[in-house]
Amino acid sequence: MKNILMTSVLVLISFLGLAQHKAIEVVKVGKGSPVVLLPGFGCPGAVWNETVAQLSKTHECHVVSYAGFNGIAPLDTLWLSSVEKGVAEYIESKRLKNVTVIGHSMGGTLGLMLCQNQKERVKKLVVVDMLPCIGVMMIPNFKPEYATYDNPYNKQLLAMDSTAFRGMQTQMVANMCTDKARQEQIISWMMKADRKTYVYGYTDLMRVDLREAVGSIEQPVLILAAGKYPSKEQILKAYDEQYAKLKGKTIKFVDGSTHFVMYDKPEVMMGEVNQFLAK
Secondary structure (H helix, E strand, O other): OOOOOOOHHHHEEEEHEEEEEEEEEEEOOOEEEEEEEOOOOOHHHHHHHHHHHHHHEEEEEEEEOOOOOHHHHHHHHOHHHHHHHHHHHHHHHHOOEEEEEEEOOHHHHHHHHHHHHOOOOOOEEEEEOOOOOHHHHHHOOOOOHHHHOOOOHHHHHOOOHHHHHHHHHHHHHHOOOOHHHHHHHHHHHHHHHHHHHHHHHHHHHHHHOOOOOOOOOOOOOOEEEEEEOHHHHHHHHHHHHHHHOOOEEEEEEEOOOOHHHHHHOOOHHHHHHHHHHOO
């Protein structure tokens, strides 16, 4: 009896541990060859709703959401590495093969990582408006160690009340999406974010530098770059420099689009994605 009770307690502890450390949630829609859709930082899988409505007619879509966002319980470990591991383990556990990964923003970063650690399962990657190292765009002569977790800016973000945080998000999102209704939706997602996940998770992302690592990627990669800000010439220079070592890349510029390409230019994006999937 004592052994049975002890076993039950251990099972319960194990279950609670898994529940507390669940890095991702996934919704599966449609049938066909598998497509894993990864949202950007702060957004849930719902950011892909319109895209999935089209793709799920011919593909099995696995739509991912991340811990700490949109009401999903946060993690108490390093966020980005846990999410990366969670996506990789999901692909393995479902025995998915010939997977196409579509990642927006930070989802594109995860896609680049998956191309390396899931080489036998990931067949293609679509990166929607993301560079291998965003720190370079913000800090001169950037090195990952420059992005520290304990810094004045992070402390300021953690201390912000809801009004100030919403004001910051409103200003940021205005330059990331042209549709006013979509802007409100994105802001509402950001407001639901666990604040520590938002602050330290973004620091995780800032510390990523894949400029050298992309040289080992063998899969074909379609990169859709938003072409509105700051200018097409500057964007072209940044993408050419940062993706210089990625061999199988195709870079397409989506003129007139800001960061949320799936909202600003959905027809253009779907056209490029469908063409890429058909190859």
